[in-house]
Amino acid sequence: MKTISFLRGTAQVMFQPSAIGGVLMLAGIFWGAIEGGHAEVALGAVVGLVVATLTGYILALPQEEGEEGLWGFNGVLVGAAMMTFLGSTPLSWVALVLASAMSTWVREGLNRVGARHKVNSFTFPFVLCTWLFLAAARVLTGLDEVSLAHPMLPSVHHYDIAATPPDSVLEGVRWVLRGVGQIMLQDSWVAGFLFVVGLLFSSPWAALWALVGSAVGTYGALLYGASEVAVSSGLYGFSPALTAIALGAVFYTPSWRSAIWALLGAVATLFAQAALNVFLEPLGLPALTAPFCLTTWLFLLPLIRLDRHKQTDEDHSSWHKKKVTNQQ
């Protein structure tokens, strides 16, 4: 059991097998959580990371993945999300531990399914496990779902005000950084800044695409008239940022072709975000990173070749080997 497995876990949310990146991102989570007055979110992230990583050891899953931090990244998100939306009680912590542990073997199972179609499960194990427990909280009075949205029939509600452009360039930059921060559920531009710095250590391309993706999602949503609150707090930025990293810097070699593909992916993710918000509104559940997962699958499944010189078939079922090679 190596410490580095744990440290790398957080950075793998953004596809980086980097211990330094992981520590910087954990710092960002702590900053955002404490700034927002809910330190339990950061604690949840750490517990989720540890439980999910330990689960991989206990189940004796293939070691190489664990050492790259691939067992823990869903757990980080499960832990942060459970403490973001549920009250912190003994029963919710038990649920958090179970959901984090499940995310590890759900990932293993979904990756086996995806590998046949040459795609990865990404953060969908996090999405699935968290949806189950948050939905359950609606009817289990032992879980306090006070921070979940009220279930409603979808429409533009009277209190939704269409976003207007930011007051200043600086505020506009903060929107984009908040979009990166929301990848880990932090409504904090400082957290987003720390995440970008964390990415820079292992992959400058990933850092660039995180910012570009968040900007495309945020300003696309502004153009299409999404709500002020959602746009300015980065809720239209985080999933497009992840899609842009995946398409622009991980599964395709950076080039002008893959840049166009990543931009298209970020735009499509913005609409998927709006759509999933609507699908989930009658349940009052958050979309989490589902818009990223869905869109990235739709862009990877056709196995489009963007590099004309390649001799081998595309295979997007893992970023493990690619990253190890990049890291030398």
Added chain:
Amino acid sequence: MKTISFLRGTAQVMFQPSAIGGVLMLAGIFWGAIEGGHAEVALGAVVGLVVATLTGYILALPQEEGEEGLWGFNGVLVGAAMMTFLGSTPLSWVALVLASAMSTWVREGLNRVGARHKVNSFTFPFVLCTWLFLAAARVLTGLDEVSLAHPMLPSVHHYDIAATPPDSVLEGVRWVLRGVGQIMLQDSWVAGFLFVVGLLFSSPWAALWALVGSAVGTYGALLYGASEVAVSSGLYGFSPALTAIALGAVFYTPSWRSAIWALLGAVATLFAQAALNVFLEPLGLPALTAPFCLTTWLFLLPLIRLDRHKQTDEDHSSWHKKKVTNQQ
């Protein structure tokens, strides 16, 4: 880039690689759209067809499929549907272009998944892309979703009147033709008539099954007490018509066995239509051709052999080669 790829696209909605059929069906779309006072729907269909087909060329997908018109048929439907349910504005046309283009590579991706299970994605890429953008329109004020139904909790509503039999045989025939017309979102018996004529040019069996399927869906819905408006405007006919064409004339050689299978499929599709209407009612989204896709998958996935003389295994992943053979 061949003109015939574009012309055949429209006819491929009903599994026909026929340029003449495609032109006649486009004529039907124009008739229905202009008759209904919304010419932009026909324009949307043409733009969707062109964009989706061009996307196949740009992405360098396998040429043979493109020449058969298989890149464009989802785009025709995306374009018609986007302009049916959304207001015509610059922002909605941009969304239409993106959704149509996406339908081409989403089809490629879903076909790869389906091929492993020996089924095709049919018009599901259209359904998926259109659902995403229509749902997004609910919260993006830049898209005007004025023609979408109001989201409601499902039940028989006070203004739903159960359908009564048509006043005359002629009116009864019009219901069935409207069912065929609704395949391309046209509430017009003339459009349906032109579609049937288009089918006759390439496959009389397909023309017959389109009519039989629409009749089974329409009169089955009448028998089970569906709403007057839905039944008389063909909304219970179009998906059963597509299922009946698929099972009765495309994926199985016409015989009395496959005829029974196609009839069962049409009946099951009628219930799937009612069910999907209910599933989507809280979101106020249309079922589009999802009832056809779902039911036809359920009838093809078991790979039931209906022809005792066949030596090879069933494979329903493509109708490309079958049609080319039929067409000599």
Added chain:
Amino acid sequence: MKTISFLRGTAQVMFQPSAIGGVLMLAGIFWGAIEGGHAEVALGAVVGLVVATLTGYILALPQEEGEEGLWGFNGVLVGAAMMTFLGSTPLSWVALVLASAMSTWVREGLNRVGARHKVNSFTFPFVLCTWLFLAAARVLTGLDEVSLAHPMLPSVHHYDIAATPPDSVLEGVRWVLRGVGQIMLQDSWVAGFLFVVGLLFSSPWAALWALVGSAVGTYGALLYGASEVAVSSGLYGFSPALTAIALGAVFYTPSWRSAIWALLGAVATLFAQAALNVFLEPLGLPALTAPFCLTTWLFLLPLIRLDRHKQTDEDHSSWHKKKVTNQQ
């Protein structure tokens, strides 16, 4: 066509190819249905069983599965569920026959998909076919959906009272037995008792895990504050019971490792049950055995090895051969 195919069908709901078990379980269904004053539920189960099994013969599906009773078990549940939630009319019986027949070929199709990922479709064909027809009943006035819940936006409703512990040990045992009874939609501890006795004839381990799974789900729901009515009538027990049988006695050899796995599965199923109740509340549809299917897939897909001495890979796509071997 062998009588034993029909008799074994009912027992296969709980993975047992046992004619004696099947007869005892049918007796349980009759007891529960008559006790509850709705004998048509038992009749529906028998009709569903016969129709689904005959469908396998007519479609000439592989005989060995039929002889094990694997064609009929979804039909039993379809028939019981359709008559539980819909009024008994000529139109609903026609729908019941169609849904039961479909369940057989839907199972064949879904098993083909699942086999590639080494999992089985379990009772999901029942869930899918029943959902389609129950949802359709909401808008088809010819089907009377009077026993379905009213569609509502999910929340803890004013009439939901969190369960309190049972008044006596005996009442506590009845809750657990009702959980087993609900596997076949019977709110009756006597029915549950007969099911357990039926299991004892072919597999004492399955009988034990049915009780343990139901107890875990029921008392877990009590701990987490689920509603009184749901907990005491066994609605949190039946899916965990099925998961526990599957993981503890069918797909893994009983051992202390598989016991922990089965317990974890039962706990996870309880949350999946609560979650699916919430997902379906806007539609007013019952979760049926979907929580069991979903959770058991998530626990089997990773192909976790629980037996260190095994040389071969796990394959959970069928319990047919295992059971035949066990039965010698």
